[in-house]
Amino acid sequence: MLIVTLTMLASCTPSTTNTHANSGAMVVRPDRDMSEPRTALGSALSHGELHIQDAWARPAFRRDNSAVYLTLRNNGIQAERLVGATTKIAAVVEIHEVSMQDDVMHMRPAIGGVVIPANGHVDLSPGRYHLMLVDLNLDIKDGSYIPLTLHFQHSGEFHMNVSVVQAE
Amino acid sequence: MNLEPNPSLPVKRQAAFAPPLKSSSHINIHGSRHLSRRILGCRWASHIPVRLIPVAVVIASILASGCTLLATKPYVFNGLLFDDPVAAPGFTLTDQNFQQVSLRDFHGQIVLLFFGFTNCPDACPATLGTWKQLERALGENSHHVRFIMITVDPERDTPERMGKHLSLFHPEFIGLTGSVEEIEDVAQDYNVFFEKANVGSASGYLVNHTTLTYVIDTDGKLVLAHRPYETKAKEIADDLEQLLK
Numbered sequence: 041m042l043i044v045t046l047t048m049l050a051s052c053t054p055s056t057t058n059t060h061a062n063s064g065a066m067v068v069r070p071d072r073d074m075s076e077p078r079t080a081l082g083s084a085l086s087h088g089e090l091h092i093q094d095a096w097a098r099p100a101f102r103r104d105n106s107a108v109y110l111t112l113r114n115n116g117i118q119a120e121r122l123v124g125a126t127t128k129i130a131a132v133v134e135i136h137e138v139s140m141q142d143d144v145m146h147m148r149p150a151i152g153g154v155v156i157p158a159n160g161h162v163d164l165s166p167g168r169y170h171l172m173l174v175d176l177n178l179d180i181k182d183g184s185y186i187p188l189t190l191h192f193q194h195s196g197e198f199h200m201n202v203s204v205v206q207a208e
Numbered sequence: 209m210n211l212e213p214n215p216s217l218p219v220k221r222q223a224a225f226a227p228p229l230k231s232s233s234h235i236n237i238h239g240s241r242h243l244s245r246r247i248l249g250c251r252w253a254s255h256i257p258v259r260l261i262p263v264a265v266v267i268a269s270i271l272a273s274g275c276t277l278l279a280t281k282p283y284v285f286n287g288l289l290f291d292d293p294v295a296a297p298g299f300t301l302t303d304q305n306f307q308q309v310s311l312r313d314f315h316g317q318i319v320l321l322f323f324g325f326t327n328c329p330d331a332c333p334a335t336l337g338t339w340k341q342l343e344r345a346l347g348e349n350s351h352h353v354r355f356i357m358i359t360v361d362p363e364r365d366t367p368e369r370m371g372k373h374l375s376l377f378h379p380e381f382i383g384l385t386g387s388v389e390e391i392e393d394v395a396q397d398y399n400v401f402f403e404k405a406n407v408g409s410a411s412g413y414l415v416n417h418t419t420l421t422y423v424i425d426t427d428g429k430l431v432l433a434h435r436p437y438e439t440k441a442k443e444i445a446d447d448l449e450q451l452l453k
Contacts, residue, residue, distance in 0.1 A: 098329070098333055104373075105327055105411050106329065107329035107330060134411075136329070136409075138331070143418050144401050144417065146405070147329075147330065148407045149407055166330055167330065167331070167437040170329060175411070206337070206340075206376075
């Protein structure tokens, strides 16, 4: 009886399957002169009181569009505003705001840009905001970097390279 | 969530189903046939004669730090459950290889279905990226799952465009397009709202659209829906593995 019970106790433990998605290592292969500061996920760049963190872009083909995401942190006492962005690898960069209503996604240009509150931050992340790169003039591939210039209302231009990453 | 049939869509057809529940319900997937099993809650306990249960319980409580008597805890789905699963509406559309593809071609497999467009920079690549991770997370079970994207932008999304776009994610993802009328019909059948939006973007018109991913089980029933951004690939994999049991 004891043996039977012990055997059954052993069987009671539910089996767990370990199905962790392989997140994949991000391969960094710079393919141009790296004179501008770079960011990769998990790192930050500084521009005065601003910190630009975790910038990444979606892979895409030439003539198509891509999206850039990043977190903007403002350690200053004055609110800042991201008013635009430019890049030589796309015709236009637009700041878009995304909203969900009843599971319907609406996307529109963010009029006036994006405010980064004093002592605060704003996430340009999926489902919220993104920088849409319109009409790429080349393929951008996972593991590469693309140049981007952010335009701020008070602190002017900031040049950076953004890593292109496949997965979320 | 209250996804009402959209009043601005021309009422040629009614959606075939009511929207899914707001939060997932419990489904007791282990029917309790044996009294012993019900009392003790362990799968193998049905072999214990009922009269010896008190003895077993005493021994179990002394020894069982590792035995989780939760072995038959009902599974809680991460997605949104459909209250009354109906047969998923059929369709026949054109894939990226210009082949005619019908939903019934996949009977016996789980089908993940979402509606998007290739010029979409946010929700659609987010869904496809999650699917890519999901396909890996499923491992061997991925053979039982088909991933289908239907465009809500048939004017721009040709079969070639669909193929090229999906190639960024996985060679076996299926991209379907068709005539404007065919797409409107299937979208209405699935209660999917979409509209062109001219917002002055240099990319041309955008398309506002329903972003749910639908899950059709191996019997062809529409059982679950997932929201982008809300459910991780692993959570969807758990749901699908549950359906495959």
